[in-house]
Amino acid sequence: MSIHSPLVRQHSADDCANDQGGGIAAGQSDAERAEISRGLLGSPAQVPPKYLYDTLGSKLFESLCLLPEYYPTRTEAAIFRAHRHDIARAAGPGAVLVDLGAGNCAKAESLFGVLAPRHYVAVDISADFLRDALDRLQSCHPDIRMTALGQDFSQGLHLPQEVPADNRLFFYPGSSLGNFGPDDAHRFLSGLRQSGGRQASLLLGVDLVKEPEVLNAAYDDALGLTAAFNLNLLRNLNRLLQADFDVRDWTHVAFFNEQKSRIEMHLQARRAVLVRWPGSSRRFAEGERIHTESSYKYTRASLAALLEGAGWQPTDFWTDPAGWFAVVHARTQTAVSLQKDVA
Secondary structure: OOOOOOOOOOOOOOOHOOOOOOOHHHHOOOHHHHHHHHHHOOOOOEEOOOOOOOOOHHHHHHHOOOOOOOOHHHHHHHHHHHHHHHHHHHOOOOOEEEOOOOOOOOHHHOOOOOOOHOOOEEEOHEEEHHHHHHHHHHHHHHOOOOEEEEEOOHHHHOOOOOOOOOOOEEEEOHHHHHHHHHHHHHHHHHHHHHOOOOOOOOEEEEEEOOOOHHHHHHHHHOOHHHHHHHHHHHHHHHHHHOOHHHHHHHEEEEEOOOOOOEEEEEEEEEEEEEEEEEOOOEEEEOOOOEEEEEEEEEEEEHHHHHHHHHHHHEEEEEEEEOOOEEEEEEEEHHHHHHHHHOO
């Protein structure tokens, strides 16, 4: 799981305090309603996971991050604590730290002491939330220049001229990359490389392939919080689309698809149902599903291949003792070549 747009939701209870649903509702457009309707009428039916995050959805995700089954949040945080000085040496001081899906900026702030960025750029779909977060941060770190950008960066990152073009460090924790399909992940990473210039680097949190029972439990917990989080999407669609979904007609389904190396979340019809919304409707057969989210899991080799194909060269790879999660540092291939020439 992860936040903001097709495939973006930070794995952090702190980040989840960002009310994604409010941002979507406030900026709801004909294009967004058309996007939802088009997905529901597709084969198979699907809904972009950004619509999981209304007010209640964000609170549910905040809670499920605390579950014993849901390992990504605490495991990534432990890696940052254990390897923060190594991460700082790899990244180098004085970077322009571009925090993608910043939320309340807590993850980036935890690294300010070792990274010592000269400029911090927080990017998130909710500009108002970011400004409040940066007001607090600026008072605590007056020596760091800060910029808030309200953008859906999954559709392309656009940095203003005030952001220095040299030594940009893109920070994308929380395994949110896993919410992109392979082609979209390649496109996203290639876009970051182009936005960063020749000397850019990347600090990335990625969930790794592991035993299916561990993965399945993380997305289908015993308390049913993930089920409630997924089912709440239907309430949000009723609000956004003026649809008439009845939550009692649906059940949560999540499983690890080994062939595609991804967790899939679906909503499955308990019985044959007709769902209506202005201008359209769809009959769902008993057992038919709506695909609500995918979360790809990587091996070290598959992640390296993805990064290299997008123009990045992995330089450092840190994991927890169990090898469940990884934090990866990479530089543009041009920057690596220049370093070798100098050496």
